[in-house]
Amino acid sequence: MIQHFHRMISAALGISEKQIVQTLGLLNDGATIPFISRYRKEVTGGLDEVQIESIKTHYEKLNEIAKRKETILNTIQEQGKLTTELQKRIEETWDNTLLEDIYLPYKPKRKTRAEAARQKGLEPLATLLMLQREPHPEERAANYVKGDVKNVEDALKGARDIIAEHVSEDERARNSVRNAFARQGTLTAKVVKGKEEEATKYRDYFDCSESLKRCSSHRLLAIRRAEAEGLLKVSISPDDEECVERLERQFVRSNNPCGQQVAEAVQDSYKRLLKPSIETEFATQSKERADEEAIKVFAENLRQLLLASPLGQKRVMGIDPGFRTGCKDAQGNLLHNENIYPHPPVSKQKEAFAKLQMMIESYKIDAVAIGNGTASRETEEFLKHQRFNRDIQIFIVSEQGASIYSASKIARDEFPDYDVTVRGAVSIGRRLMDPLAELVKIDPKSIGVGQYQHDVDQTKLKKSLDQTVENCVNLVGVNLNTASSHLLTYISGLGPQLAQNIVNYRAENGAFTSRKELMKVPRMGAKAFEQCAGFLRIPQAKNPLDNTAVHPESYCIVEQMAKDLGCSVAELIANRELRLKINPERYLSPTVGMPTLKDILQELDKPGRDPRGPIKIFEFDKNVRTISDLREGMELPGIVGNITNFGAFVDIGIKENGLVHLSQLADRFISDPNEVVSIHQHIRVKVLSIDMDRKRIQLTMKGVEQN
Secondary structure, three states: OHHHHHHHHHHHHOOOHHHHHHHHHHHHOOOOHHHHHHHOHHHHOOOOHHHHHHHHHHHHHHHHHHHHHHHHHHHHHHOOOOOHHHHHHHHHOOOHHHHHHHHHHHOOOOOOHHHHHHHOOOHHHHHHHHHOOOOOHHHHHHOOOOOOOOOHHHHHHHHHHHHHHHHHHOHHHHHHHHHHHHHHOEEEEEEOOOOOOOOHHHHHHOEEEEEHHHOOHHHHHHHHHHHHOOOEEEEEEOOHHHHHHHHHHHHOOOOOHHHHHHHHHHHHHHHHHHHHHHHHHHHHHHHHHHHHHHHHHHHHHHHHHHOOOOOOOOOEEEEEOOOEEEEEOOOOOEEEEEEOOOOOOOOOHHHHHHHHHHHHHHOOOOEEEEEOOOOHHHHHHHHHOOOOOOOOEEEEEOOOOHHHHHOOHHHHHHOOOOOHHHHHHHHHHHHHHOHHHHHOOOOHHHOOOOOOOOOOOHHHHHHHHHHHHHHHHHHHOEEOOOOOHHHHHOOOOOOHHHHHHHHHHHHHHOOOOOHHHHHHOOOOOHHHHHHHHHHEEOOOOOOHHHHOOOOHHHHHHHHHHHHHOOOOHHHHHHOHHHHHOOOHHHHOOOOOOHHHHHHHHHHHHOOOOOOOOOOOOOOOOOOOOOHHHOOOOOEEEEEEEEEEOOEEEEEOOOOOOEEEEHHHOOOOOOOOHHHOOOOOOEEEEEEEEEEOOOOEEEEEOOOOOOO
């Protein structure tokens, strides 16, 4: 069975069977995806996180199907209907839809019309009608008029119910209707009568009809959301006449009274049983596909957001434009907070400046982070018009989700003595210093970079986003001596309990001086140490390798390189000329291959390097404050705030974001917005149109020169 799984996964993903076996072996042994992709390249043949995740997902799906098959076989066995041929067919089937079709005739049912007819003893009559040889079915039906069967028509109706169920459970019939849905299924949406006003935001779908296979995921999710809210009636339908004709060709073999009875049963079966069943199937499948696409887009947006450029360890003042300020030190601890009122109606500008000047001087502020909510532009302008005694950089920072963080248990634990507004300002300041470390504290669904995140499968969404966060945290690595327990939770091999144990140990014993010291942390076993050590950094550690992505298991290789060159490890890291003399082939072994050696040499070139780029200051157009300031043809600077599969939403410094549709992102054809833009990218756009009623702004990047 397991070998069969390996073959199927290999065929599905185009990855060799050997790589599948080795990867699953590591996963089953408790290794995490980030650890495997970074430190076990020789074992997997260099598979990345996406490929490893795909192997894991496929393996889990096959296991689920195997369990389902076991249930099906046991159920049919209990009925005494499991033949050798049927068992073989079930065991050889790995397609979920086909498996359920095979099982359908044996599936325990609630009391159906057909079952009621069988209990009345009408199954022989149904069999007689299906043979379509009897010239006088009414006369034969008369023999069944007894007990609960009131008359001939009642007997024939019961027989037709049995035939209708037989037709609906026939594999060939189901596939015939399924193929019609796949080829010509039309998604239709109509507004519920009397709900027109309530459903205004869905008015594009009030009388909508389009091919299901051509319906984009975002349109489908919007339609399904409106349906769930009781505002639209939605259906999926093929050509009904063609479907019934195909079924009649399959089941109606005589042009006699029996054939007419069967034809009537076929029509009833299609309308009452088959069509609703296959429609549900296609509704589910199309929703699953739309979910997958939306989750994929969301995960990529989240990845880009988490890997946004950090300002780094500088002293930052965070300003929540609800006009409460907080000032942090380099570790993001709250040193001081004040209220200032520089704007109308209070307009205490001199007092606000004096307070800011005092804080900037006292705490040697390097930068100011202003939340991008209400009055952010006014606050930015106020600050830029002041002359402080120090040079300070001013940044506008997205405050999406800051209010969620402020009211969370994490925030209460961090700042039990401060209210939510102060916590919000702290979060804004920390986001500037290190977006990744701060954003991991917030439910990704609240960060504002997804679409329809509340409409998709929540279990699949959480799994995908958790894996994205884990991959990002481990890609960057974290400072073992400053990381919060929440950030450490995402490090490979740790989890909540070990992460808290590390923070507790740090509080009791002071800063870690080496990675080896991690072994003193309660419940830190050899396996957990192996999984986490390479992703934890210790600046100014005794061993310089403790501040790199070189894994402790490979320290001996670097030490041997240094020894061969007659220098120390520290000198090897500091001296590029020495590193150029290294011949990696000398250090190959049965367990250490060229991929690991290349990674080690890259790390020695830039020890502890942050894969995130440097941060840039951005300025919106000073003349644009509200949507009424916009004019068609205007060219404006903007920041990409959200990416969907149909385009990118851009912040141009006003309350409403503008949309650059997929077709307006470039002068060439593109199928994915990520080919052109990324989250938080600074771009220039031109205003195409402004819909004041719906507060919608259409933008373009075509023909607009980018900086």
